[in-house]
Amino acid sequence: MNRSMIDLWVGIFVTVGFAALIFLALKVGNLASFSTDQTYSVHAKFANIGGLKVRGPVKSAGVVVGRVADIRFDNESYEAIVSMNLDSGYQFPRDTTAKILTSGILGEQYVGLEAGGDGVMLKHGDRVRLTQSAVVLENLISQFLFNKAAEAKEPAK
Amino acid sequence: MPIVEIKNVSFGYDPARPVLRDINLAIAPGAVVGIMGQSGCGKTTLLRIIMGAYLPSRGEARVLGRATSSLDTAALYEMRRRMGMLFQFGALFTDMSVYENVAFPLREHCRLPASLEHDLVMLKLQAVGLRGAAHLMPTELSGGMARRVALARSIALDPQLILYDEPFTGLDPISFGVIVRLIRSLNDLLGATSIIVTHDVQEALDVVDYVYFMAGGRVIAEGRPDDIRSSPEPFVNQFVNGRPDGPVPFHYTAPAYAADLELA
């Protein structure tokens, strides 16, 4: 195996290897869709964030418009503070509602933004005032049982 | 000014078991010197000390004018560039051709234009008679040819001191004769000094100028070939004449024969 053949094969190997990496990044991963250059940060408080994780998506109308950056606990109001980085290309009114929703029935949780009608937009560092916490299964069940019990009492009246 | 001076050198790989005991040697420039003895007498170890691979535990080894213990790595490598060594079975680089093997020292230490390098390699191969084999790989060579290529490689940089570690091992009579004659002619051609470690007595005595005889880590006899051939020293006598019994006994230590056969 002389030198030029070795160089040729190594060149092919390295090229194909990098091509595989690029294939993985573009076709398999989400590099093409969302890039993190221009974002602005807003935060929101929730009574319960459920299973929301950092780096989880922030969606509006089902489209990813940002990522959860940070989740902290406020020891004064005993609520969770979620910081989000939103794509600078998307502006939301100040009265936007942030809800914690689930993908499908058993999927991962994400922050859903429903735009309000206010003319003034959210700026970097603003707080989203209207929030709805995650649905916690135990609360749901106890509420269901409570309703059932109330229903059972009513005919007796 | 001797090329190699060994003064009162003692050494052991394991400090508790010395391999060399108080050796004294002086090798004159231009001479072909033989170091002979039984296997395990310490002659290869002595060669390694001359090479600088090991430092003596006691005494001093002076090679090419400098004590080996005073050399740092750079100085050691600089000294080795003026030496050449032929290993027992050649130690050719198996992934390179004959040409590339001989060119190796030139490529590593000099930056020569390709045509000059080519001429030098051909020169060395011509000296050992293998110019036509330049394109072969070491696996395609016979033992004798491999040894000769290794010899060409060891003289690639025109060394002042050439070391031979058992150069005649396993050679057929023709290759044997070739190597013997090459050692002498190259030594004189290059104006170098050669040290041959061997136990092939008869042939070596024909080519060397001076001999050191070692046994048990000591030099027990030294002199010119004729002196050695007629030496009264019993071990030298047994060795030179190949007698089966003498100071080196035929029988390994064992209990009485009759007792072993359960007779007495």
Added chain:
Amino acid sequence: MEFAGFRSRLERLGGTVTSQVWRIGFASRFLVYLVLHSGTALRRFRLTVAQVYFAGVLSLVIILVSGLFVGMVLALQGYETLQRFGASESLGVLVALSLVRELGPVVAGLLFASRAGSAITAEIGLMKATEQISAMEMMAVDPIARVVAPRFWGGVISMPLLAALFSAAGIFGGYLVGVQLIGVDAGAFWSQMQAAVDVRNDILNGVIKSLVFGIAVTWISVFEGYDAIPTAEGVSRATTRTVVTSSLAILALDFVLTALMFTGGNH
């Protein structure tokens, strides 16, 4: 009587442990020396390129074929389980994440250790046994810079590329079985995969893993070769040790790296 035997066994065990610890120290110094003397390997890049050929290119066939088969099996097994939960459209996600995060770096690493790692150990060990290393030293050429360093960098360069190729081949195999054979919707296969696989968290972490494995495996290979007893038996033992130690190192490092990189939570 029994106690004396037990005690001597304990002493031997202690001796083995201390000698292993000593060996790790020696190997670490070897690595540092090797990296510091990598000038020749980098300046005369031809030497390293030749080693990328021997370590990387010659491993291509086994990596691609194994990757393909692993991907196909993942798709088969994955479909079996996923369709029980009505989640068969997530097959692409399963195959891609398994490969990119874990199987790509780990299995490619194990294959690399057995094919290229053992070859490197055997080669260096044989050079030592046939006195080629001593001959080089005698010609005032540092064998670690000339022989060992190019092999080290050749392996480190090859490993991440081989892991990426393994994952790519596996995803293709998963596509072949999942979409072509079983009939999962192609659109769902790719789109769900793209949504779930994150470049920074999954792919980059996979690349980092394969880089770490490459360093570990190649380090072990060159060290075992250089430290081998220069006999036929010594070289064969060193080759076996390379494969065993490399495999264990890959699995242990995989655990450590996975714990660092992939454990979820609100951190």
